[in-house]
Amino acid sequence: MSMNAVCKVGLVGAGVVGGGVAETILARAGLLARRSGVHIDLVKVADKDQPRAYAAGVPKDRVVDDFRAVVDDPEIRIVAELMGGTGVACDVVMSALAAGKHVVTANKALLAERGRDIFAKARDKNLVVAFEAAVAGGIPLLLALRDGLVANRMQSLLGIVNGTCNYILTEMTGKNLPFEGALKEAQRLGFAEADPSGDVDGKDSGHKLALLSALAFETWIDFSRLHIEGIKNIRDIDIRIASNLGYTPKLLGVIRAEPRPSSSEEGGRGEVAENGRLFLSVHPALLRTSHPLAAVSGSMNAVETEGDAVMESMFYGRGAGRYPTASAVVSDIVAVAKSVVFGGPGPAWFPPEKNAYRIAPFTDYQARYYLRFVIRDKPGVLGTLATVLGARNVSIAAMHQFEADRFDGLASVCLITHSAREGNLSQAINDISALDILHEPPVLIRIEG
Amino acid sequence: MSMNAVCKVGLVGAGVVGGGVAETILARAGLLARRSGVHIDLVKVADKDQPRAYAAGVPKDRVVDDFRAVVDDPEIRIVAELMGGTGVACDVVMSALAAGKHVVTANKALLAERGRDIFAKARDKNLVVAFEAAVAGGIPLLLALRDGLVANRMQSLLGIVNGTCNYILTEMTGKNLPFEGALKEAQRLGFAEADPSGDVDGKDSGHKLALLSALAFETWIDFSRLHIEGIKNIRDIDIRIASNLGYTPKLLGVIRAEPRPSSSEEGGRGEVAENGRLFLSVHPALLRTSHPLAAVSGSMNAVETEGDAVMESMFYGRGAGRYPTASAVVSDIVAVAKSVVFGGPGPAWFPPEKNAYRIAPFTDYQARYYLRFVIRDKPGVLGTLATVLGARNVSIAAMHQFEADRFDGLASVCLITHSAREGNLSQAINDISALDILHEPPVLIRIEG
Numbered sequence: 018m019s020m021n022a023v024c025k026v027g028l029v030g031a032g033v034v035g036g037g038v039a040e041t042i043l044a045r046a047g048l049l050a051r052r053s054g055v056h057i058d059l060v061k062v063a064d065k066d067q068p069r070a071y072a073a074g075v076p077k078d079r080v081v082d083d084f085r086a087v088v089d090d091p092e093i094r095i096v097a098e099l100m101g102g103t104g105v106a107c108d109v110v111m112s113a114l115a116a117g118k119h120v121v122t123a124n125k126a127l128l129a130e131r132g133r134d135i136f137a138k139a140r141d142k143n144l145v146v147a148f149e150a151a152v153a154g155g156i157p158l159l160l161a162l163r164d165g166l167v168a169n170r171m172q173s174l175l176g177i178v179n180g181t182c183n184y185i186l187t188e189m190t191g192k193n194l195p196f197e198g199a200l201k202e203a204q205r206l207g208f209a210e211a212d213p214s215g216d217v218d219g220k221d222s223g224h225k226l227a228l229l230s231a232l233a234f235e236t237w238i239d240f241s242r243l244h245i246e247g248i249k250n251i252r253d254i255d256i257r258i259a260s261n262l263g264y265t266p267k268l269l270g271v272i273r274a275e276p277r278p279s280s281s282e283e284g285g286r287g288e289v290a291e292n293g294r295l296f297l298s299v300h301p302a303l304l305r306t307s308h309p310l311a312a313v314s315g316s317m318n319a320v321e322t323e324g325d326a327v328m329e330s331m332f333y334g335r336g337a338g339r340y341p342t343a344s345a346v347v348s349d350i351v352a353v354a355k356s357v358v359f360g361g362p363g364p365a366w367f368p369p370e371k372n373a374y375r376i377a378p379f380t381d382y383q384a385r386y387y388l389r390f391v392i393r394d395k396p397g398v399l400g401t402l403a404t405v406l407g408a409r410n411v412s413i414a415a416m417h418q419f420e421a422d423r424f425d426g427l428a429s430v431c432l433i434t435h436s437a438r439e440g441n442l443s444q445a446i447n448d449i450s451a452l453d454i455l456h457e458p459p460v461l462i463r464i465e466g
Numbered sequence: 467m468s469m470n471a472v473c474k475v476g477l478v479g480a481g482v483v484g485g486g487v488a489e490t491i492l493a494r495a496g497l498l499a500r501r502s503g504v505h506i507d508l509v510k511v512a513d514k515d516q517p518r519a520y521a522a523g524v525p526k527d528r529v530v531d532d533f534r535a536v537v538d539d540p541e542i543r544i545v546a547e548l549m550g551g552t553g554v555a556c557d558v559v560m561s562a563l564a565a566g567k568h569v570v571t572a573n574k575a576l577l578a579e580r581g582r583d584i585f586a587k588a589r590d591k592n593l594v595v596a597f598e599a600a601v602a603g604g605i606p607l608l609l610a611l612r613d614g615l616v617a618n619r620m621q622s623l624l625g626i627v628n629g630t631c632n633y634i635l636t637e638m639t640g641k642n643l644p645f646e647g648a649l650k651e652a653q654r655l656g657f658a659e660a661d662p663s664g665d666v667d668g669k670d671s672g673h674k675l676a677l678l679s680a681l682a683f684e685t686w687i688d689f690s691r692l693h694i695e696g697i698k699n700i701r702d703i704d705i706r707i708a709s710n711l712g713y714t715p716k717l718l719g720v721i722r723a724e725p726r727p728s729s730s731e732e733g734g735r736g737e738v739a740e741n742g743r744l745f746l747s748v749h750p751a752l753l754r755t756s757h758p759l760a761a762v763s764g765s766m767n768a769v770e771t772e773g774d775a776v777m778e779s780m781f782y783g784r785g786a787g788r789y790p791t792a793s794a795v796v797s798d799i800v801a802v803a804k805s806v807v808f809g810g811p812g813p814a815w816f817p818p819e820k821n822a823y824r825i826a827p828f829t830d831y832q833a834r835y836y837l838r839f840v841i842r843d844k845p846g847v848l849g850t851l852a853t854v855l856g857a858r859n860v861s862i863a864a865m866h867q868f869e870a871d872r873f874d875g876l877a878s879v880c881l882i883t884h885s886a887r888e889g890n891l892s893q894a895i896n897d898i899s900a901l902d903i904l905h906e907p908p909v910l911i912r913i914e915g
Contacts, residue, residue, distance in 0.1 A: 041617050041775060052616055054811065149614070155776035157614020165598070165606020167501055168490055168796035309782060312761045319780075326490060326793040327604035330783035331768075333758060334776060344776035347617035361810020362503065 024354035027087035030100030031064035036073035037343035098122040121349040123150035129224035147349035155341030156334040169324030174272040178225040180316035181216035182268040184208040218247035226270035235373035244379040246300040264303035265311040295374035302465040380440030385464040391456040394421040394428040409445035411437040473803035476536035479549030480513035485522035486792035547571040570798040572599035578673035596798035604790030605783040618773030623721040627674040629765035630665035631717040633657040668696035675719035684822035693828040695749040713752035714760040744823035751914040829889030834913040840905040843870040843877040858894035860886040
């Protein structure tokens with residue numbers, strides 16, 4: 018490969034990630050050229066706050082304050098959008114595509130919410146929109162799903178894709194902290210933002226799940242209709258009980274194709290029907306402590322996938338941070354630059370024109386459930402619970418009743434169910450709530466893995 | 467992308483892996499074409515045992531018994547060598563390259579031992595030799611290291627890359643079995659071959675480590691000089707003691723660049739000197755039970771890497787098996803086919819003409835050590851041990867003496883050392899062995915992670 022090939026690149030945004038990308042490209046120009054055959058020439062960096070770009074080592078004459086100077090530069094072939102948000106960032110991406118430039122972005126919210134328009138535009142102009150850094154940060158996950166596992170129909174995916182939530186749940190588990198205490202600790206250490214709602218409400222995980230559904234299951238979902246539950250209502254008492262039962266709490270993004278393989282005897286040849294249904298959800302879940310994802314602690318991310326040829330795989334690493342995210346962004350820039358210079362499709366990927374799966378209603382979701390009821394300790398209550406659940410087809414796998422408190426006479430009953438339909442389970446919960454036996458609303462946590 | 471592009475492919479070998487590749491290409495032609503834009507046309511499969519190819523669904527008129535019919539076919543652009551071994555397989559690969567064909571192979575032994583010639587030939591002819599399946603089976607690890615982590619200098623790599631050994635050690639740990647018992651169990655279940663020596667002696671792991679060194683550290687090693695220890699001498703008593711101390715035994719391939727980063731405060735910016743030394747070894751090691759690799763059980767494989775931008779990552783999955791391996795081989799075939807049809811370098815990779823690192827002598831290797839001495843329980847022996855170790859600069863972090871057996875008067879002493887130099891440690895062991903205090907040769911297991 019010739020070492021003289023050059024690809025001119027512009028960045029928009031020189032904050033934590035953008036600054037890290039600029040720094041990496043500048044410091045690693047020789048290494049990247051040796052490995053890829055292309056010299057990545059960072060010709061313009063746009064940021065309203067120009068000193069941020071200077072701090073990343075960008076020469077002053079390459080820093081501009083208006084993104085249009087990047088998008089309008091006829092020599093620039095790749096625009097990396099690293100400002101975040103769904104407002105101006107959308108203009109940056111759409112106008113870069115309109116100007117015939119490939120786009121690299123780490124912006125999950127933008128792609129999950131506006132991806133259809135963006136990818137349609139890219140397809141139209143035969144341009145790449147690469148977004149390795151948008152899901153699971155530094156982990157080369159999209160590359161693995163798109164190219165490494167290209168021969169597989171994916172059957173299921175379980176992901177820990179939000180480091181803030183994983184940090185909080187790890188602290189709650191390890192230190193017996195309530196949610197608020199663990200959140201404060203996470204904020205103090207920089208693992209949670211001052212306004213943590215986008216993370217702890219599960220929305221950020223939802224954005225990533227939407228992109229994983231499009232990429233790995235060829236199914237684009239309407240983000241506003243995705244089932245999302247955050248971790249705010251997870252209580253330390255349930256973590257403690259679950260721990261004793263051998264379970265670890267995680268905020269999971271789940272995708273599961275139906276029908277699931279009936280047999281894996283033949284090394285995972287179970288077929289996933291192309292016209293089947295896809296189950297998607299973001300919710301706190303319990304995993305057996307021996308499950309590979311249960312060991313993913315602190316702010317780390319990991320995604321476990323099951324493909325019908327490769328069977329189970331797991332990809333683990335840093336989901337955020339200046340240099341880990343830059344590592345992913347730069348890998349996209351290099352891949353696109355190689356296709357610009359040498360030809361070939363590069364990391365091109367477009368959502369399917371037709372979804373491979375129909376989205377199943379969440380009421381048909383199947384899981385095992387951890388349930389906790391605080392009951393007034395009267396004779397016959399346990400039998401009533403079991404009867405009502407049974408009438409809704411929810412069958413009990415394990416039950417633990419804890420002695421009633423001698424002052425308030427309230428007893429806790431924990432149940433682990435066999436696999437049950439979400440719709441049946443919630444009807445059963447409604448039935449139970451209608452009876453006058455519960456002291457407080459029941460607790461429900463799904464069990465996955 | 468046009469759906470009409472066709473790339474003609476030939477396979478040599480229709481055994482477990484080759485048959486799985488043929489089956490996958492034939493069954494997945496439509497899916498692969500939709501995802502890649504290329505129709506992979508499997509035009510010839512060579513195997514002396516032709517019915518094996520028929521059983522994989524290859525039409526009879528496409529099966530031949532001589533690999534030359536594949537290599538000499540002018541229409542074939544990609545030859546997949548899946549027969550294994552370093553004899554005929556080498557002819558297949560070299561003659562395919564000589565005939566101007568790209569090569570895909572799963573053959574780690576061939577590449578580790580003959581890779582220099584093979585890659586030189588490929589470079590010469592500007593052809594690809596892709597080998598995703600040669601390391602860690604179905605895990606898209608080489609893709610991740612080559613493309614996904616392209617912006618990183620790798621600092622270290624720890625890999626569980628032999629499923630047979632991992633299965634045996636997992637059984638020994640979980641069921642308190644001696645090596646021989648666990649091996650028999652592994653053979654009964656098909657996780658070990660009738661002649662298990664290539665696996666349990668560590669040679670197979672060594673082949674993979676050599677390829678990882680070339681790919682991730684740009685350093686080609688002389689395979690015959692790689693330090694390799696297998697698992698045959700691991701005893702159940704040491705696993706039991708280590709377990710109680712919070713450690714899990716694994717057969718690890720280790721690569722570590724020197725100098726190691728002095729600080730990771732800046733998100734892992736610690737530089738690895740390009741002219742520094744590289745430490746490589748395959749040996750049984752103890753990992754803290756909380757280490758991500760410690761949870762990798764049974765026949766699963768996993769590789770943990772540390773890059774200077776992305777920091778720690780881990781890639782986990784099936785290291786062997788018909789369909790998992792086929793998944794990796796087919797991903798290579800698709801990637802090469804895309805570059806054949808659309809241009810671009812594809813998964814091209816060549817070992818560096820000049821190694822990035824010098825290979826350090828194993829005597830300079832640094833690790834913590836688990837040591838067990840069976841001593842004749844005489845006054846002063848413990849002090850003697852500590853003194854001799856100290857004189858060789860080996861400092862003790864923990865010590866446990868177990869009560870002497872009342873019949874034989876022999877006591878066991880376990881030591882965990884602080885980080886020490888291998889050369890010093892073995893001198894100390896020699897010094898101790900020269901004294902008349904040991905009842906049997908001492909046990910030494912390195913502690914990693």
